[in-house]
Amino acid sequence: MNFKQRDIISIRHFNKEELLYILDLAKRMEQMEYTDILKGKVLALLFFEPSTRTRLSFESAMKRLGGMVIGFAEPGVTSVAKGESLSDSVKIIEGYCDIIVLRHYLEGSAQLAADVVKTPVINAGDGANQHPTQTFLDLYTIQKTKGTLEGLTIGFLGDLKYGRTVHSLAYALAYFGAEMYFVSPPSLRMPGDFMEALKDRKVKCHENESLMGISKRLDVIYCTRIQKERFADPVEFEKVRGIYRLSKAVLEEFGIKNDLKVLHPLPRVDEMDDSLDATDFAVYFHQARNGVPIRKALLAAVLGAIE
Amino acid sequence: MKHLDVAAIKDGSVIDHIDSKSTLKVAEILNIQNEEQIVLVGMNLTSKFLGKKGIIKIEGKIIDQKEANKIALIAPNATVNIIKDYEVVKKFKIVIPEIIEGIVKCFNPNCVSNYNNIKARQHVVNKNPIKLQCHYCERIMSAKDIVLI
Ligand SMILES: [Zn+2]
Numbered sequence: 001m002n003f004k005q006r007d008i009i010s011i012r013h014f015n016k017e018e019l020l021y022i023l024d025l026a027k028r029m030e031q032m033e034y035t036d037i038l039k040g041k042v043l044a045l046l047f048f049e050p051s052t053r054t055r056l057s058f059e060s061a062m063k064r065l066g067g068m069v070i071g072f073a074e075p076g077v078t079s080v081a082k083g084e085s086l087s088d089s090v091k092i093i094e095g096y097c098d099i100i101v102l103r104h105y106l107e108g109s110a111q112l113a114a115d116v117v118k119t120p121v122i123n124a125g126d127g128a129n130q131h132p133t134q135t136f137l138d139l140y141t142i143q144k145t146k147g148t149l150e151g152l153t154i155g156f157l158g159d160l161k162y163g164r165t166v167h168s169l170a171y172a173l174a175y176f177g178a179e180m181y182f183v184s185p186p187s188l189r190m191p192g193d194f195m196e197a198l199k200d201r202k203v204k205c206h207e208n209e210s211l212m213g214i215s216k217r218l219d220v221i222y223c224t225r226i227q228k229e230r231f232a233d234p235v236e237f238e239k240v241r242g243i244y245r246l247s248k249a250v251l252e253e254f255g256i257k258n259d260l261k262v263l264h265p266l267p268r269v270d271e272m273d274d275s276l277d278a279t280d281f282a283v284y285f286h287q288a289r290n291g292v293p294i295r296k297a298l299l300a301a302v303l304g305a306i307e
Numbered sequence: 308m309k310h311l312d313v314a315a316i317k318d319g320s321v322i323d324h325i326d327s328k329s330t331l332k333v334a335e336i337l338n339i340q341n342e343e344q345i346v347l348v349g350m351n352l353t354s355k356f357l358g359k360k361g362i363i364k365i366e367g368k369i370i371d372q373k374e375a376n377k378i379a380l381i382a383p384n385a386t387v388n389i390i391k392d393y394e395v396v397k398k399f400k401i402v403i404p405e406i407i408e409g410i411v412k413c414f415n416p417n418c419v420s421n422y423n424n425i426k427a428r429q430h431v432v433n434k435n436p437i438k439l440q441c442h443y444c445e446r447i448m449s450a451k452d453i454v455l456i
Contacts, residue, residue, distance in 0.1 A: 010445060085423040108419040108443020127417050129444050193447050 003301035007114040008122040010130045011168040016175040023140050025297035025306065026290070037305040038067035044097035045071030046090070047124070048080065048104040053266075053288070054124050054133075058101050061295035065305070070096060087116045094119045099303060102126075120302045128164050134265060135168040137294040141287040142220055145261045149176040153217050157244055158224035158271060160184040165265045166224055167194050170203075179204040181214050185240045188226065211244075215254040221246070223264045223272055247273035251281065263287050316345060319366040321388040321395075322378065327351050329382045330361025336377045336455060342368065357384065377410050379403040380453060383435055403434050411439060414452040418444040427456060 001021045014022075043062045047055050050073055059069045072078055080089055086109055090100060094117040102110050103124040110123030110130070125131040143149050154173060156166045160182050167190075170180060180203060182190045189207060198205050208214055211221075223246060231237040246262065250273075264272055264284040276282045300306040325333050330350045339346045344366035354360035361382075370378075370387050378385050379401045389397040409426045420427045420443050429439035432447065439448045 012445065086419070087423065087425075104419075105417075106419040106422060107415060107417050108413075108441065108445070111443045112419050112425060126419075127444070 001301075003298075004304040005120050006302055007110075007120055008132050008298055008302065009110050009114055010123070011132045011135045011172050014132075014172075019136070019139060019172060019175065022136055022294070022297050022301065023143055025301060026136075026140050026293040028306075029296040029300070030293040035064075036066035037300055038062065038065035038303060041067040041099070041303055041305075042097040043067055043069050043071075043299065044093050044100045045069060045073075045124075046093065046100060046102045046104075047071065047073050048075045048086075048102075048109075049125070050074050051103055051125060054103065054131075054291075057291040058122075058124065058295050058299075061292050061299055064292070065296055065300060067299070071101075086112060090117050090121075099299065122298060122302070125164075128162055130168060131164055132168065133291070133295055133298060134165050135172055136298070137287065137290045138165065138169050138222070138263060138265070139172055140290050140294055141263060141283060142261070144290070145283050145286070146219060146259075149173070149178075151177045151179075152219045153179045153181070155181040155183055155211065155214065155218040155221045156190075156224070157183045157211070157221055157246070159188045159226045159230065160190045160224070161188040162227065162230045163224040166190070166222065169222065170194065170198060174198055174201045174203045179206075181206045181208055181218065183208045183211055183214075183244075185209065185243055187236065188240060211254050215251070215256050217257075218260060219257065221260065221262045223262060223268075225264075225267065225269055225271055242270050244271050245273060246271060246276060248275040248279055248281075251276075256281075314347060314364075315393055316347070316364045316366045316390055317393055318391050319344070319364065319368050319389075320370045321365075321390060322363045322370070322382075323360070323386045323388060324354065324357060325361035325363065325378075325382040325385045326357060327359040327361045330363065332381045333361070333378055333385070334363055336381065337363065337365065337368075337370075337374060339363070339365065342366075344368075373410070375399075375401045376404055376407065377455060380407070380411065380437060380439075380455075383437070403431055403437070405431055406442075407431065407439060410456060411448070412454045412456050413441045413444060413446070414448050414454065415441065415444050415446045418446070420444070 062069050090113045099120050101122045101124050102113050107127035107129040110126045114121040160166050228237050260281050261283045262281045347364040349362040351359045386400050388395045407429045413420045428442040432438045432440045437450050
């Protein structure tokens with residue numbers, strides 16, 4: 001498997017074997033914890049849009065492998081604030097590091113960066129488009145907690161229209177024969193082109209407005225937050241806020257499989273009640289921790305430190 | 308192809324077999340309002356293949372590849388004839404390329420290609436009906452979303 005010097009831009013760029021390879025590598029990374037395989041390597045974290053958790057988890061991953069980290073957490077302190085183009089910024093920073101992790105509010109920015117520099121680029125979120133390392137860690141969490149990725153029935157819940165994590169995860173799970181239930185209010189349904197793409201890939205998909213009647217079939221519920229900032233009209237937001245509120249009692253009332261797992265990319269607001277946290281269903285904190293082994297695996301593979 | 312529905316031109320290009328409704332859009336791509344020599348635009352002409360077709364004849368202009376690529380997006384069945392001294396010296400069916408560069412604006416207002424003077428770039432994921440995927444933001448455009456640069 002060749003990941004050396006490869007850009008990690010979109011989950012669409014990886015086939016099933018490559019996805020499994022990274023998950024396998026993450027498992028090995030979790031077992032080895034601290035090593036020095038990236039000693040002397042420098043990672044540049046370029047966060048044009050703040051995201052403390054993603055940034056810290058990359059930083060932790062790099063440091064746990066013995067590497068170093070440079071970068072910035074918001075563009076206000078850089079030449080970008082003076083009007084420098086993204087292409088120019090990354091071309092200059094390329095000279096300071098061995099790998100670039102980029103987060104940017106414009107969609108396609110990571111691809112643009114990858115096109116103009118020789119240094120490998122990892123996309124840590126480009127607008128509403130892609131966040132591939134999140135998808136890798138979601139897959140890893142499902143694989144770890146369910147024992148397999150094959151043939152699962154997954155329910156996606158919440159904002160499916162703007163939720164990029166849902167789009168990428170659904171795309172990746174299509175490789176594994178998943179059956180998918182998309183549960184959302186009508187105004188936040190999965191975009192038509194994604195549904196079409198899934199159907200083209202022979203995925204069994206269903207669209208619902210409630211978990212009622214389907215919850216018993218689900219192996220995994222992937223819950224997402226409905227984000228206020230996505231709504232132009234606050235009245236529209238009020239209509240859907242709090243529409244889904246998962247709690248232990250709700251799940252028990254609806255009826256679920258005993259080994260159901262609930263994932264959430266976090267942060268949550270009110271869509272998941274604290275009462276879930278102590279149950280065996282809740283794997284979201286575990287999921288967040290999985291960001292480190294996944295990012296260790298990707299950094300090590302791309303920098304050619306591990307086969 | 309000696310028979311021409313409208314008057315013949317001496318030297319230039321004839322774009323034939325345009326889907327009739329797209330004729331004026333093709334005329335726009337070719338920027339005909341700025342031509343100084345004879346331009347003939349015909350619409351709703353009888354066609355064996357299309358039922359009704361459009362045709363554009365431009366005196367003194369040789370269509371180049373970039374223009375042909377643009378036409379291909381709007382009128383995939385069109386043909387181009389290059390005329391010299393009333394004879395067709397070159398005839399080609401235009402083809403939609405695999406990658407389109409600097410021709411179609413990405414319809415996603417939040418796409419990086421709409422900032423910083425970046426050349427728009429799309430991969431043709433389907434030719435008929437046309438579907439273009441932005442190289443940068445991955446959004447898929449269909450005919451209704453296409454805005455030429
Ligand atoms: Zn785009």
